[in-house]
Amino acid sequence: MAAGIVVALLGSASFGAQPAGALDVRAQDAGDVYEARMELYVAAEAMTHVPWTLLAAVDQYARSLRREGEKELVAVRLPPPLFSGVGNPSFGSADEATIDFFGGKGRDANGDGFADPDDPMDRLFSVATFLRERMGEGGPEGEDALCSALEEILGDGRACDVVPNFARIYATFGRLDLHRHVFVLPPGSRYTLQANFGAPRHFGGRRIHEGVDIFAPYGTSVRAATYGYVEVVGWNRLGGWRVGIRDLQNFYHYYAHLSGFAKGIEVGKIVAPGDVIGYVGSSGYGPPGTQGKFPPHLHYGLYRWNGRVEYAVDPAPHLRMWLREEKKGKTR
């Protein structure tokens, strides 16, 4: 995160209970950015009764789809026709009365007289208001309504499955600073990392190797690399016993050929970096239970969802970075 981001959010506060100036934020580093975001989410919850965890989740999902979103205080925004209204000649900043006239959902939260799609506060409050309207008072229909609202905002049918899980991660830890990484094996493990991403593979049809192989003794603990939730657990023909974990950057971490799973690892389980999820084995390449067709190793894959497709990235540089990150954290 670039240092020295200075964000002056608000001159005159316009929302009731919030003391004026409480959101006048100078974000100097990553920690301050999280703090500034949290203040916005909490203020938007107070106004709209949409939980801050859900707002944080929608915002983080939008951020994960666009790399430049990292630098923005608020990444989520209503699509222009939804913000300004269909037929509104102005897609930019406008007063609420004009936006209302065209059926737009843009809101002026910072009290400057204009609903501005480029202002982080107006942007977030417009999203929160829209979610509140669509979700009504909740209940069983609330979930479907949330799904279609998320699809309208993010333009991505998958958001419906992922965003509520992001919200559960935020609810579990009660903070936004959840991007720390560790190496996938415990410190001191004996292992050999084979950086063989992209190598040809022939079992199960012609394909390339979408990951790296980390050779380690049978039974070595395998750890979650970062915060996330378990999306998949069980057997597949190639991967054997495998676990799939999605993190808050929308990376899918795929751990395969395990000899077994750690206790409590099931779909929906929320994990923190370093949590043991399973154990190195040699399962796979056949029907459930097949093992020993190759030496024990962890196959580790890393996939990224960009809103349209999920593509494999080479995990090796990430793993090296996380190894360094973990060592640095220890000596601090």
Ligand SMILES: [Zn+2]
């Ligand atoms: Zn492999």
